[in-house]
Amino acid sequence: MLNGVRLACLSSEKDMLLTLPDDDILARLVTLDAPLGWITRNDVADVLRDADARIAQADLRVETVMRRLSFVAELLLPWRKKVLFAPHDTTVGLASRKAREVMARGYLPPAQPHPLALPELRVAHLGVSARFASLAPHINVTEENYETVLDNADVLLIEPFDDNPNMQAAFAPVLLAAAKTRGVATVVVFTNAPADSVWHDAGHVVTETGANAENIGLSIDTSLFNPVGFQTLNTDPLLAVTHTAQRAPLLHATDFTPRIVTLRGSVKPDVATHMQATVGTPHGLKHAFRKASVLADLPELRHNDSATAARLVLAAVACGLPVVTTTDTHAGLSPAGVIVTDTFTDTVHRLVDDVDQRERVSITARRQVLTTHSRLAAFQKLLQLIGYPLPKPAHVTVLLATNRPTFVNDALARIAAQNYAHVDVSLVLHGDTFDTFDLPEHALVSAVTRAPNSWTLGSCLNAALDQAHGTFVAKMDDDDHYGPQHLNDLLLAHGYAQADIVGKQAEFVYLADRNITVKRPLGPSERRRSHVAGPTPLMRRELAATHRFLPLPRRVDSTLYARVIAAGGSVYATHARDFVLERRASGHTWTVDDELFETTATASFDGLAVDAASSSPR
Numbered sequence: 001m002l003n004g005v006r007l008a009c010l011s012s013e014k015d016m017l018l019t020l021p022d023d024d025i026l027a028r029l030v031t032l033d034a035p036l037g038w039i040t041r042n043d044v045a046d047v048l049r050d051a052d053a054r055i056a057q058a059d060l061r062v063e064t065v066m067r068r069l070s071f072v073a074e075l076l077l078p079w080r081k082k083v084l085f086a087p088h089d090t091t092v093g094l095a096s097r098k099a100r101e102v103m104a105r106g107y108l109p110p111a112q113p114h115p116l117a118l119p120e121l122r123v124a125h126l127g128v129s130a131r132f133a134s135l136a137p138h139i140n141v142t143e144e145n146y147e148t149v150l151d152n153a154d155v156l157l158i159e160p161f162d163d164n165p166n167m168q169a170a171f172a173p174v175l176l177a178a179a180k181t182r183g184v185a186t187v188v189v190f191t192n193a194p195a196d197s198v199w200h201d202a203g204h205v206v207t208e209t210g211a212n213a214e215n216i217g218l219s220i221d222t223s224l225f226n227p228v229g230f231q232t233l234n235t236d237p238l239l240a241v242t243h244t245a246q247r248a249p250l251l252h253a254t255d256f257t258p259r260i261v262t263l264r265g266s267v268k269p270d271v272a273t274h275m276q277a278t279v280g281t282p283h284g285l286k287h288a289f290r291k292a293s294v295l296a297d298l299p300e301l302r303h304n305d306s307a308t309a310a311r312l313v314l315a316a317v318a319c320g321l322p323v324v325t326t327t328d329t330h331a332g333l334s335p336a337g338v339i340v341t342d343t344f345t346d347t348v349h350r351l352v353d354d355v356d357q358r359e360r361v362s363i364t365a366r367r368q369v370l371t372t373h374s375r376l377a378a379f380q381k382l383l384q385l386i387g388y389p390l391p392k393p394a395h396v397t398v399l400l401a402t403n404r405p406t407f408v409n410d411a412l413a414r415i416a417a418q419n420y421a422h423v424d425v426s427l428v429l430h431g432d433t434f435d436t437f438d439l440p441e442h443a444l445v446s447a448v449t450r451a452p453n454s455w456t457l458g459s460c461l462n463a464a465l466d467q468a469h470g471t472f473v474a475k476m477d478d479d480d481h482y483g484p485q486h487l488n489d490l491l492l493a494h495g496y497a498q499a500d501i502v503g504k505q506a507e508f509v510y511l512a513d514r515n516i517t518v519k520r521p522l523g524p525s526e527r528r529r530s531h532v533a534g535p536t537p538l539m540r541r542e543l544a545a546t547h548r549f550l551p552l553p554r555r556v557d558s559t560l561y562a563r564v565i566a567a568g569g570s571v572y573a574t575h576a577r578d579f580v581l582e583r584r585a586s587g588h589t590w591t592v593d594d595e596l597f598e599t600t601a602t603a604s605f606d607g608l609a610v611d612a613a614s615s616s617p618r
Contacts, residue, residue: 117376118391121383124149124184126168126175127159131221132189132379146175150182155388158188158199165190165197172198185386189216191307204386208378209307214385218310219378222370224282225315226496227575229290230526232359237352239292239321241285241312242301250326251296253345256352258296261288282315289319293352297325297338306330313338318369320362320526322351337365356618363575363615367485370492393422396487397446397470397541401428401460402478405437411478412442420487426464430455458549458556465544473544475557477535481510481610483578489615490538490574499572500564501539503532507576508613509597512584517609518601522576529573531561536579543569577615580608 116136123138124146130138139149141156150156156179160167179186180203187204190197199205206214236259240251243263251258261277263285279285289295295316302309310330313323317337324347328340339361341347351358371377380390398415402408408427415425424446429437431453439448447467451460465473472494474487486504493502505522534557547563549556561571583597598604605612 118379118383120391121388122152122154124153124156124179125159126156128161128167129159131159131219132375132382133157133159135376135379141175143171143174146178150178150184153184155383155386156184156186156202158186158202160188160190160197160199162191165194165199169198173201176201185388187382187386189382206382206385209310216378216381216385217373218307218314219373219375220311220314220318220369221282222318222374222376222496223498225286225289225318226370227318227320227362227366227526228497230320230362230575231290231524232355234291234293236288236292238294238296238348239288240296240298240301241288243303244301246300248296248298248301250298250344254348256348259288259292261285285315286319289316289321292321293358294348295321295323296344296348297323299325299327299329302329314369314373317365318373320366322358322361322365324348324351337361337369359575359577360615360617363489363577364617367489367492367615370496371488376495394472394491395422395424395470396420396472396474396491396538397468398423398425398444399428399461399464399468399473399475400425400478401430401451401457401464403430403433404478405429405433407478408437409440411476412444414482415476416442416444417484418482418487419484420491422470423487424470426467428460428464430457430460456551456553458551458553461549461556462551465541465548468541470541472538473541474538475535479582479584480535481580481582481608481613483610483614485615486536486578487538489578490536493572493574494538497526497528497572497574499528500543500569501532501537501561501571502574503536503538503571504579505529505573505576506533506535506579506581508580508609510580510582510608511597512582514598515607516598517580517605517607517612518597519603519605519612520597520600521602525573525575527573528570530565530571531558532571532573533579533581534558535581537561537571575615577613580610580613582608 118136121136123133123136124141125133125138126141127133130140138157139145139153141149156175166172176186176199185204186202187206188197188199188202189206189208191208192210193205193207204214206216208216208218237256238251238254238258239261240248240258241261241263242248251260259277261279263279277288279288295313297309297313303312306329313330316323321337323338324344325338325340326342326344328338330338339347339351351361383390400411400415402411408429412425415423423444425442425444426447426449427439427445428449428451429439430451434450439445446469447464449460449463449467451463455463461475472491474490476482490502490504493499505525507520507522507525508517509520510517537557537560543564547560547567550559552559565571603612
């Protein structure tokens with residue numbers, strides 16, 4: 001009757017058995033993919049988390065069978081109330097309903113909302129839109145509440161529209177005087193500073209363009225314009241966005257049928273209907289970007305307002321769209337993805353036809369835009385101008401567990417080579433092979449834990465987590481290969497994807513015994529998925545501390561993802577570049593034949609081909 005079920009025994013005492021209450025729907029046994037050996041009392045709760053999902057699936061299967069085979073159900077009903085199990089804490093119970101009750105008491109809390117970028121900053125805001133104020137707690141100022149709001153504010157932020165620089169002119173001197181009396185820093189943000197405005201008496205007049213000394217540069221909303229949904233193969237190879245009715249002869253010099261997009265209210269170009277589309281919202285514009293491979297930014301198509309034209313380019317690049325132009329008039333921008341060329345047609349063909357090169361250009365360019373032209377980056381420049389102390393950059397603690405002394409130095413060197421500077425390592429030396437190992441002094445190592453052989457991988461990672469103090473924790477392995485932008489890209493993805501866990505797919509795998517690197521067809525990246533590669537996840541430390549790793553010798557990553565998703569969280573896969581998984585004949589918790597990697601590969605490279613997996617354009 002129980003053929004194939006493996007029972008995890010939680011006690012060395014054979015007589016410590018618990019009979020489930022009669023009101024439970026179905027008796028359960030906890031099954032696991034791997035034998036555990038002995039686990040401690042504190043591990044019971046961790047095991048329950050993984051077990052409950054399996055129990056729910058078993059419920060569905062059993063109840064379906066029982067409905068169809070009523071005579072079997074009648075035979076099983078007396079039996080299913082008396083199955084025994086052996087947890088240490090008899091107050092917990094193992095039924096799905098019981099586990100849910102435990103969760104309700106705080107055992108597995110729901111996913112925490114994503115925090116504001118600047119939670120400590122109190123902003124009094126005046127403006128129709130809150131482009132920058134939305135990054136911090138803010139209250140809109142009115143003529144009725146301004147005194148109360150200013151009494152509890154650090155900054156008075158005023159954001160007029162370009163076409164209304166004198167908004168609420170009668171209220172301006174009263175508000176500015178009240179802020180000055182209270183010592184509240186006052187800043188007004190213009191795209192282009194007008195010659196005169198009622199707000200010029202503010203303490204700081206900041207512009208996004210022009211030669212003003214207090215210039216923060218153009219920025220875009222990266223919570224909307226970002227690589228989420230990026231596609232390598234697209235329905236519209238060539239895209240152009242126009243604000244005029246002019247034709248662009250170069251668009252028709254390629255072999256591709258270009259898609260012409262106009263913003264609602266603009267004059268439509270004189271082209272065939274099937275070659276044009278109209279978008280009325282920023283979301284519609286992003287949808288058009290997502291379906292395209294290359295954006296043509298030709299001078300005759302640009303908006304007559306240079307800031308609007310430049311923002312369009314930034315938005316396209318942030319979505320992963322390389323931009324090809326013949327004349328770059330976007331002074332001061334020049335992101336890597338804007339290619340200025342005299343050979344427009346050849347450049348477009350090269351990007352559309354060479355998927356690998358297009359992805360490399362895309363990743364490099366969007367990384368630059370997401371870093372330097374985000375609203376947060378511009379707002380931090382603004383705060384710096386007014387002398388407000390900036391928050392410290394997020395710190396990342398790398399969880400590194402190893403049972404191979406010869407791999408330690410190389411693993412630490414890869415972490416030290418990361419371009420993200422705010423990193424430390426919580427290191428676990430697992431097994432008696434380290435009894436005589438002298439760990440070399442390394443500036444990154446903030447904690448060292450020596451774990452006995454009897455500990456599982458999950459227990460080792462929990463020990464590393466307990467010693468971590470970063471805002472984020474990232475799991476990295478001792479034998480895999482990471483490019484210098486690996487951690488930086490994970491942190492960017494955590495911001496724009498608004499996911500609880502971000503990581504990469506193991507698209508590139510080095511088969512050490514065969515000395516080849518293969519590229520695997522794992523489906524699109526920049527999407528929410530149920531799984532990312534085990535050596536790559538990054539998450540907030542509080543999230544990891546809440547769920548922890550199950551005390552298993554393997555599958556510690558996939559079981560963590562499943563429990564986070566079950567609690568309402570999400571897992572996101574950013575691009576797979578700058579990461580190569582290394583496989584050898586033994587020593588892996590994930591056991592699979594190398595031949596499977598080779599036979600399913602879409603490309604193969606001699607040796608350890610780190611360059612093939614790199615995000616740097618060729």
